[in-house]
Amino acid sequence: MLIPWVYFLKEEEQLLLEGFTKKWTINGPGSVFVKPMISARVRRGVSLSPTEFAKIRNLLTGNIKVEKGPCFFFLEAYEEVLKIYDVIVLRHNEYVRVIDRSTGIIRVVAGPTNVVLSASEEVLQAPTVGVNIDEHTAVLVRNTSDGSLRLVTENKVFFPAANEEIEEVRRKILLEEHESVVIKGKDGRFRIVHGSKNENAFFLQPYEMLLCMRWSSGIHKEKRELKITHIDSRPKFMWYEFGVRTKDNVELILGVTFFWQIDNIGQMISTTDDAPGDICSHARSMIIQSVSKAPLEVFLDSFNDVVRESINDSTDPFYVQRGVRIHSVEVRSVSCKEESTQGILQEIIQETTNRLNRLQKQQSENEVRLNEVKGNFEIERQMGALLEIQRENALKQAKTTGESEAVRVAQFFETLSDSLSEPEKINIFNTLKKVEYIEKLGRSNANMFFTPSDVDLRIEARPKS
Incomplete structure (x- = not known):
């Protein structure tokens, strides 16, 4: 005699029974007697929170259904839980792109909201922050239906439509008065925009791009690592160092400083993509020729003159053809390549x-x-x-x-x-003056010495009476 199995089910439990030809379920609570030859398995029901949903597949039909929380439910005999998902919570500036795998239709859901996927939907693009468009920011958008591009400049938080993709977030180009940029249009032609001509703030239009030049950098100008999009038309300094050889076969390392300026941007971009490299290469060639004609002693006495004469040659069209101008060139340093010669030079x-x-x-x-x-x-x-x-x-x-x-x-x-005559008056005046002088001298401590002529001394012989 076969004894049946007894199962006691709680409220959240379910008994899955499987016979030879079918499956069925019994939900708790309660007690169940299972006959022999019937397999039984206790499984818990599915509980979903308010922020969860589940996709459930029917093993017989293949259909998928969605159960959204908050809820508690029991699966049917031929059902299984594919996956429990978290509800997609979008803030006010976020969006998510969802695709229906059964139809291929894409939809974009913008926040603030909660997104529950349908049975055949999947997340094509994770929740993404929209683009804040303002005075200095724009969005280049491609229409995936026809491939066209458009530039969105309206101030808002931008969410692309289902058939749109964000190609690029563009910043407004702000130019100072001394700056210029070269724009390559959709037809491949160049357009130069100068900051000094009331075009100092603009967005690149669809199919336009800034010309980026790679200039030589470093003191030896060996690597073209300097990326230039904004061209500065102000005069600037540039250092360069290279080797030369004098007439008496002394190898020197010459360091020079160029003070140069871009005069014609159109001429420059049409003739070279590395203005500093061209300037240094040509100047090195001219300086090497000049230094090779002078002995070491002569060169050391007048190295600045030698270098200036080789650069400031009015008949050389090289710099004008490249739209640049060299205002001045100075020798910054002179050293010998060999240590022994360097000692003599010192x-x-x-x-x-x-x-x-x-x-x-x-x-x-x-x-x-x-x-x-x-x-x-x-x-x-x-x-x-x-x-x-x-x-x-x-x-x-x-x-x-x-x-x-x-x-x-x-x-x-x-x-x-x-009645007095003039001589008599003069005689009286002189007499008075002498009396005045004698009186002054008498009152002083001076010793007076008189000559006979001064005192009118007279010696007279008179007869005795």
Whole structure:
């Protein structure tokens, strides 16, 4: 006798029974007696949260259905859970691209919302943040139906349609007054836009692209690693270093500095894609030719002149043809390639430096002496001017004193009687002046010495009475 199996089912449990020809289920809660020869398996029901959904496939028909949470359910006998998915939660600036595998139809769902896929849908593109379009941002969009491109510049958060793809997010090109860009159009022609001509802010249109030039960089200009899209028309410095050989077969490493400028952008892009490289290569060739004609001593005495003459050749059209201009070129450094020769060169440079120092010292001493002589000369000139001024003042003072004395004498003569003659008046005046002088001397500590003529000494012999 075969004893049946007894199963006790809870509320969330289900009993899957399988006989020889079919399957069926019994849902809990309860107790189930299973006959012998029937296989049984307890399985739990499916519980979905509010943010979950499940895809369930019928093994007999192949149909797929979707159960969306929150819910709790039991599977049928011939059903299985393919996968439990999280609901796609989109924020206000996000979108997701979904494709229906049964029809091939693509749809775009923009937030804010929750997205539950249908039975035949899959996520073609994960949730993506939309593009914020503003004054400096635009979006280049391709229509996948006809392949056309359009530029969207309207200020908003952009979500592509089902038949659209974002090719590129473009930034507005902002040019300063000294900047220019070269734009290649859809027909392959170049268009130059200058920042100084009221075209300093714009978006590239569909099928347009900026011309990107690869210029030589580094002090030896060996690698073309400098990418240039914005062309600066201001004068700029450029360093370059290369080897030369003098007439007496001395190898030198010459470092030069170019001060150059782009004059004609159209001429430049039509003749070269590496303006600095062309400038340095041509200049090196010309400088090598000039240095090879001069001995080392001559070159060291006038290396700047040698280099300038080789570059500033008015008959050379090379730079004009490439739309550039070299304002000046200076030798930055001169060194020998071989160490032994470098020592000799250092001695020559040291001797030249000492000679210049001696000349400078002698010049300084000469300037000091010259300034001393100039100072003495200025002092003497000022002393002469002072003596001249003193003499003039003395003359003026004497003249003033004489005039006042003459007025006093004239007044004295006018007070005398008209009966006196002029000699008598003069004699009286002289007598009074002598008395005045004697009186002044008498009041002083001076010793007076009189001659007979001063005192009118007379010796008379008178008879005795």
